[in-house]
Each structure stands twice: as structure tokens, then as C-alpha cells.
Amino acid sequence: MWWIKFLALWGAIATASIPWGPARPARQHLTIMGATSVLPYIKAEVARWQAHHPQYSVAVSGGGSIAGLMELGQGHVSIAVSDLPPKPQWVDYVQKYPLGSLPILFVANRQAGVQSIDRRQLSAVFSGTITKWDQVGGARRPIIVVTRPLASGARAVVESQLLRGRSFTRQALVQLSNGAVVRTVLDTPGAIGFVEGGRALSGLLLLTVGKAQPATSTRASWPYMAHPALYVRPNAPSVVKRLANYLATRPQRRQYGIVP
Amino acid sequence: MTKTVRARQDSTLWLKTSLVVYLGTQLGLVAMLVGSAMPWLLRPGGWGEMIGQHWDPLAGYFGLLPFVEGTVVVTGISLLVAGPLAMAVAVVGSQILRAKPQLFLSQGLSIMAAIPSVLYGWWGLTLMVPLVRMISHGPGFSLLAAGLVLALMVLPTMAVLFQDALRQVPATCYAGSLALGATADQTLVRLIWPASRFLLIRAVLTAVARALGETMAVQMVIGGQTAFHFNLLGPGATLTTQILTDLSIFPPGTEGYQALAVMALLLIGAMVVIVRVGSRWERAS
Numbered sequence: 451m452w453w454i455k456f457l458a459l460w461g462a463i464a465t466a467s468i469p470w471g472p473a474r475p476a477r478q479h480l481t482i483m484g485a486t487s488v489l490p491y492i493k494a495e496v497a498r499w500q501a502h503h504p505q506y507s508v509a510v511s512g513g514g515s516i517a518g519l520m521e522l523g524q525g526h527v528s529i530a531v532s533d534l535p536p537k538p539q540w541v542d543y544v545q546k547y548p549l550g551s552l553p554i555l556f557v558a559n560r561q562a563g564v565q566s567i568d569r570r571q572l573s574a575v576f577s578g579t580i581t582k583w584d585q586v587g588g589a590r591r592p593i594i595v596v597t598r599p600l601a602s603g604a605r606a607v608v609e610s611q612l613l614r615g616r617s618f619t620r621q622a623l624v625q626l627s628n629g630a631v632v633r634t635v636l637d638t639p640g641a642i643g644f645v646e647g648g649r650a651l652s653g654l655l656l657l658t659v660g661k662a663q664p665a666t667s668t669r670a671s672w673p674y675m676a677h678p679a680l681y682v683r684p685n686a687p688s689v690v691k692r693l694a695n696y697l698a699t700r701p702q703r704r705q706y707g708i709v710p
Numbered sequence: 711m712t713k714t715v716r717a718r719q720d721s722t723l724w725l726k727t728s729l730v731v732y733l734g735t736q737l738g739l740v741a742m743l744v745g746s747a748m749p750w751l752l753r754p755g756g757w758g759e760m761i762g763q764h765w766d767p768l769a770g771y772f773g774l775l776p777f778v779e780g781t782v783v784v785t786g787i788s789l790l791v792a793g794p795l796a797m798a799v800a801v802v803g804s805q806i807l808r809a810k811p812q813l814f815l816s817q818g819l820s821i822m823a824a825i826p827s828v829l830y831g832w833w834g835l836t837l838m839v840p841l842v843r844m845i846s847h848g849p850g851f852s853l854l855a856a857g858l859v860l861a862l863m864v865l866p867t868m869a870v871l872f873q874d875a876l877r878q879v880p881a882t883c884y885a886g887s888l889a890l891g892a893t894a895d896q897t898l899v900r901l902i903w904p905a906s907r908f909l910l911i912r913a914v915l916t917a918v919a920r921a922l923g924e925t926m927a928v929q930m931v932i933g934g935q936t937a938f939h940f941n942l943l944g945p946g947a948t949l950t951t952q953i954l955t956d957l958s959i960f961p962p963g964t965e966g967y968q969a970l971a972v973m974a975l976l977l978i979g980a981m982v983v984i985v986r987v988g989s990r991w992e993r994a995s
Contacts (some may be wrong), residue, residue, distance in 0.1 A: 514958050523961075537725075540961070599934075623849055623945055634851070
């Protein structure tokens with residue numbers, strides 16, 4: 451049968467590809483997973499780190515803060531990246547490497563007609579109590595709230611720091627990434643959302659909340675900050691801790707909007 | 711024992727092994743989902759919650775109706791839009807075009823069917839969402855936009871299968887009908903459609919199965935809203951998009967994970983119904 455011959459040939463090729471010869475040092479695989487907000491920084495710096503550590507291969511993926519911590523808890527990843535402190539049901543006993551602070555900026559579509567809003571109003575907008583822009587001094591247009599999924603650390607920070615126990619309106623659009631939120635708010639008249647700092651926001655209204663000015667360079671004047679950090683298990687190999695420490699101390703963080 | 715007999719026995723063994731591995735994997739998947747969903751279904755009020763309208767898993771609300779409705783509506787829109795268009799393409803391709811353009815059309819449809827779904831989602835985001843926004847003065851992300859994107863996705867598959875179904879009717883029947891004085895339309899409606907109805911229905915069921923399972927393209931344009939409503943121009947979510955959105959937050963064993971497993975079982979159940987309907991139709995024919 452031709453296909454038995456094919457299988458035999460395939461097996462031979464697979465066997466030949468196994469390094470039977472003198473033992474070569476095996477590449478060690480490390481995995482980083484979690485918050486998408488600092489992923490561009492992590493990817494760039496991991497590439498630099500790998501250039502000096504060719505014996506390691508590092509995979510970096512998103513999925514959200516909570517997903518990263520859960521995967522760390524189950525031992526599937528080496529380092530978790532999270533905007534949220536870990537809860538016992540996700541992962542126990544972790545070592546933290548803070549990256550700094552990342553401002554969460556509130557953005558609105560240009561047709562909203564509002565540049566400044568106070569904290570209570572913003573909370574009412576996100577929770578669905580205020581549904582039209584003219585209720586907060588803006589255009590006569592319905593408000594369309596854009597939020598992130600439950601697994602998003604940025605959403606959890608907004609819920610705790612701004613909504614303080616209230617939930618996002620069930621009428622909100624849910625977008626899976628920061629980039630998708632930016633695009634949706636940009637394209638949808640009357641839309642409002644939140645994004646973590648460090649990305650270009652041209653074409654959007656950056657909202658002032660009360661007396662707080664949106665700032666990407668200092669944490670003093672802006673109360674809505676996420677605090678992304680890297681988490682590793684205490685018994686992790688020393689190389690994992692070295693990598694976490696390297697990522698948590700690089701000055702290049704500022705270029706990505708992270709305030710050390 | 712001759713070489714031929716031994717080779718045949720070898721190949722039979724391989725085939726049986728492959729079949730066992732395949733079935734084992736599939737049954738293992740279903741068993742895992744049933745095992746995950748069972749605690750949720752067995753608890754008091756579990757089944758009742760399934761038809762609830764309120765989804766807020768962190769607050770303990772697990773109503774699945776918005777997602778079931780979203781799945782049915784989006785699939786329905788896609789079939790209503792794609793069905794007639796696919797039939798038109800199939801009739802032109804199988805009855806009107808000459809051999810060369812026919813081949814060109816078939817190849818084009820095959821290429822369209824193979825385009826990755828994320829590209830259809832991109833197209834939807836660029837064209838469909840702004841179009842619906844213009845009509846509704848709403849966000850544009852909507853069940854309608856998702857249904858239209860899905861229609862474009864299932865159209866090539868449906869058209870190819872319709873075309874194959876129509877080609878099963880012998881050309882002599884077609885010629886005979888015309889010779890008896892029937893028009894081309896009468897021949898299509900009264901002869902070719904009834905003669906190929908079994909294959910046409912199977913084509914529709916295949917398209918339904920594809921539409922039910924599609925996730926990425928739909929997620930990009932549907933808006934992800936979990937509120938229950940009947941507004942086609944408003945945002946929504948389907949079973950598959952909600953599984954994608956919430957899967958990463960619930961560890962195995964939690965109520966949220968169990969609810970997502972129930973959603974997956976609902977989808978598999980829908981597929982089983984489709985296959986059963988298909989085979990019943992086959993037997994009846």
C-alpha cells in the first residue's frame with residue numbers, strides 16, 4: 451500500500467531529525483503571559499535579553515492579567531504579567547517584580563462634545579445611569595460605552611478606582627484589546643472608553659476627570675493608574691527570576707508609557 | 711498467506727487504529743465538556759438559569775438566553791442573505807455558463823471558501839459596521855453586521871454545494887423539459903430543484919453548521935454586548951464569541967467554567983440535531 455510506504459518514509463525522516471549524535475545543549479523554553487497593556491515593552495526587551503542568552507527561547511503572549519496569573523498558578527507559564535494583585539484562587543505564593551505605573555486614560559469620540567467630566571459623572575456614564583452626552587454638557591447624542599472583557603486588568607482597575615463597587619452597564623460594547631477599544635471609540639460617534647497609556651491616541655478626546663489632568667509622564671497628577679507587575683513562583687529557576695528582574699529594571703519602560 | 715492478503719490486513723489494522731484514536735479524541739472532548747457542565751446542570755435551578763436573560767458571571771448570574779438568541783439570529787440572517795445569492799451563483803454556474811467560465815467560477819468560489827475568517831472580520835469592520843452605523847445611527851457593531859459577514863463567509867461553500875447538487879440532475883432531463891415547452895425557470899423550479907432537493911438541503915445544513923461554529927469574524931463585528939434584546943441593529947453576542955471572551959477568566963471547576971461548558975454542549979447539541987435532520991431527510995428521500 452502506497453500510504454504505508456509514505457508513513458515509513460515519514461517515520462524515517464522524523465527519526466533522522468532527532469539529534470542522536472553528541473549531546474547538544476538543549477534550549478530551555480520560558481513563557482511569559484498576561485496583560486496586553488505592557489506586551490509591546492515585554493516583547494521588545496525579551497528580544498534584547500535573548501540576544502545575550504541564546505540558550506533560552508522565550509514565548510510571550512497576551513490573554514489578560516487574570517489569565518496570566520491563573521496559568522502561573524497551574525504551572526503552565528514561567529512569568530505572569532498582571533495589572534492586578536494575585537488572588538489566592540488564582541495563584542498562591544508569588545514573588546512580585548513591579549514594572550511601575552501605567553495611566554488609564556478615558557477617551558471619547560470627537561462628536562461627544564465633552565472634554566472635561568467629573569468623577570461621579572464618569573462613573574454614572576460607565577454604569578449606564580447617564581446615557582446621553584447632553585446630560586454632562588456635551589452634544590445631543592447617545593453615549594456608547596466601550597469596555598474590555600472580565601479578564602482585563604484595566605477593567606478591574608477602572609471598576610475599583612472609578613466605579614467603586616458598581617458594574618459597567620450591560621449595554622456596553624466589549625472589545626478584546628486596547629487597540630480594538632481605540633479603534634471603536636475613534637469610529638463610533640458618541641463612544642467613550644478607557645485605554646492604558648503608552649499608545650498613540652490621535653483623533654480622540656482625552657478626558658479630564660474633575661481636577662485631574664490626563665498625564666502619561668507622571669503619576670502625581672492622575673489618580674487612575676494601573677500597576678503592572680511581573681509575578682514568578684518563589685521556587686522558579688534562577689534564570690526566570692533574572693529575566694523578571696531584567697524586565698522590571700530597564701529604563702526603556704518610559705518609552706512604552708510605563709512610569710517607573 | 712499471500713503478500714496481497716497480508717498488506718490488506720495491515721492496512722485494515724491501521725485504519726482501525728486511526729478510527730479508534732479519532733473516536734477516542736472526539737468522545738474524550740465531549741466527555742470532558744459533559745463532566746465540566748454536569749455540576750452546573752445538576753444544581754437546583756441550573757436548567758432554569760439556562761433560559762435566564764441576565765449574564766453577569768462574577769455576580770452569580772448565568773442566563774444564556776442572550777447568547778442563544780444571538781447565535782440563532784446571526785445564523786438566520788446569514789442563511790437568509792446567503793441562500794438566494796448562493797442559489798443564483800449555482801444556477802448560473804451549473805446551467806448557464808460555458809465550460810471555461812464555469813471552471814473559473816468554481817475556482818473562485820473555492821478560493822473564497824478558503825479565505826481565513828479574520829479577513830472576513832476585517833472586511834466587516836471596514837464596510838459592514840459603518841454601513842449599519844449609517845442606517846441605525848447606533849454603534850454599528852450589531853447582530854445584523856455579524857449576520858452579513860457570516861453570509862459572505864458561508865456563501866461560497868453554499869454555492870459550491872448547490873452547484874454540485876444541481877449538476878446531479880442529468881442534462882437530458884433539462885433538455886427534455888425544454889423540448890416539452892417548459893421555460894428555463896419552470897424547468898428549474900418544477901424539475902431541477904425537486905430532483906436535487908436532498909443535496910440542496912444537505913448544503914443548507916452544512917452552511918448552518920459552519921455559521922453556528924464561526925467565532926473570530928463574528929467577534930470582530932458583533933459588539934460583545936450581553937444584554938438580551940430583539941434589535942437586529944444593536945450589539946449582541948453568540949455562544950462562541952462569549953466562550954472566547956470569558957474563557958480565560960474562569961479556572962476549571964468554577965461556576966463560570968461550568969456555564970461555558972454548557973454553552974459548548976449547546977453548540978454540539980445543535981450540530982447533532984443538524985446531522986440527525988440531514989440523515990432523516992436522506993432516509994426519507
